[in-house]
Amino acid sequence: MKAPCLTYAGNAEECECRRVYDAVSAVPLKIKILRRMAMALPRFYRPWVLALFFLVFTCLASAQPQQGAGGYQPEEGQSGKDVVWIPTEDVLVDIMLNMANVTGKDYVVDLGSGDGRLVIAAAKRGARALGVEYNPQMVELSKKNAVLHGVADKVQFIHADLFDVDFSQATVVTMFLLDELNLKLRPRLLDMKPGTRVVSNTFMMGEWKPDQIGSVPAERKCAYYCFASLWIVPAKVEGTWKLGSRELTLEQRFQMISGELKSGARVEPIKEGVLKGDQISFIAGETHYTGRVDGNRMQGKLTSGKKSTGWSAQRVGYALK
Numbered sequence: 540m541k542a543p544c545l546t547y548a549g550n551a552e553e554c555e556c557r558r559v560y561d562a563v564s565a566v567p568l569k570i571k572i573l574r575r576m577a578m579a580l581p582r583f584y585r586p587w588v589l590a591l592f593f594l595v596f597t598c599l600a601s602a603q604p605q606q607g608a609g610g611y612q613p614e615e616g617q618s619g620k621d622v623v624w625i626p627t628e629d630v631l632v633d634i635m636l637n638m639a640n641v642t643g644k645d646y647v648v649d650l651g652s653g654d655g656r657l658v659i660a661a662a663k664r665g666a667r668a669l670g671v672e673y674n675p676q677m678v679e680l681s682k683k684n685a686v687l688h689g690v691a692d693k694v695q696f697i698h699a700d701l702f703d704v705d706f707s708q709a710t711v712v713t714m715f716l717l718d719e720l721n722l723k724l725r726p727r728l729l730d731m732k733p734g735t736r737v738v739s740n741t742f743m744m745g746e747w748k749p750d751q752i753g754s755v756p757a758e759r760k761c762a763y764y765c766f767a768s769l770w771i772v773p774a775k776v777e778g779t780w781k782l783g784s785r786e787l788t789l790e791q792r793f794q795m796i797s798g799e800l801k802s803g804a805r806v807e808p809i810k811e812g813v814l815k816g817d818q819i820s821f822i823a824g825e826t827h828y829t830g831r832v833d834g835n836r837m838q839g840k841l842t843s844g845k846k847s848t849g850w851s852a853q854r855v856g857y858a859l860k
């Protein structure tokens with residue numbers, strides 16, 4: 540029986556394949572143990588016993604998909620508290636984690652973690668990872684899947700409403716929710732440490748435009764939910780800064796910055812101002828400034844023609860909002 544694909548990314552064969560993949564992923568370990576047991580038998584009986592094991596496991600592997608990893612078999616499209624469960628395609632899971640550049644140094648939180656696939660994939664890259672899921676059966680299934688994939692020690696799954704959970708310590712937040720839920724989360728995401736990566740399957744963040752968009756390659760014939768977007772939480776730079784003897788006034792709209800640099804009567808508009816996490820870059824007059832923001836200080840390098848030198852600035856006032 541194939542999993543119902545409904546409004547889900549992928550064709551019918553892929554749905555069935557994924558289900559089989561989950562079920563058989565635990566098989567190699569069991570085969571090793573049974574092979575060892577068979578080796579303890581007299582040589583004459585070994586091929587017959589191994590053939591019997593093989594037969595039994597082939598049947599078990601094809602029977603398991605009907606059961607799911609822990610007896611509970613979720614249905615794609617089943618209702619969830621604020622959004623239904625539709626799993627992210629495995630190929631897109633990889634794309635999302637690549638976009639966020641997930642490594643062993645990361646703490647990844649998946650908001651609405653479903654069967655735990657993003658959390659498990661992140662843990663396989665060495666990251667610590669947390670899944671927040673409202674459906675308790677999905678939480679149990681995720682825990683079992685983590686054991687099957689050998690990453691139980693790196694992951695945690697909690698049964699909670701994602702809006703009630705403190706995920707501020709995450710270095711990467713992943714989600715597959717809805718535009719309006721992303722918008723509800725947006726203020727909290729923007730308050731996270733600059734440089735935190737946020738990756739969303741398909742759904743956007745309103746006026747906060749993504750820093751990068753990635754999609755499933757055409758040859759994978761993905762039909763729905765085939766792309767993801769990455770946002771890098773920008774440092775907060777709005778306000779007035781003292782830059783040497785000059786005054787830099789910055790206005791900020793998410794990662795985009797504008798404003799002016801005043802030097803006596805001379806006023807230069809800020810052009811091409813952009814933040815990537817705590818990295819700032821802008822042009823004033825003929826000079827290109829790049830640097831790093833650290834709270835109320837920023838410093839870096841300025842280039843004017845062929846000359847480069849250091850610069851630093853101190854915030855002296857916040858803009859009134």
Ligand SMILES: C[S@@+](CC[C@H](N)C(=O)[O-])C[C@H]1O[C@@H](n2cnc3c(N)ncnc32)[C@H](O)[C@@H]1O
Binds near residue numbers: 625649700
């Ligand atoms: C579209 S699925 C995505 C699952 C998983 N993140 C993935 O990409 O494969 C959304 C998940 O969010 C869960 N969910 C919905 N509302 C929630 C809430 N308020 N708190 C926690 N989980 C929620 C659903 O049960 C479902 O498993």
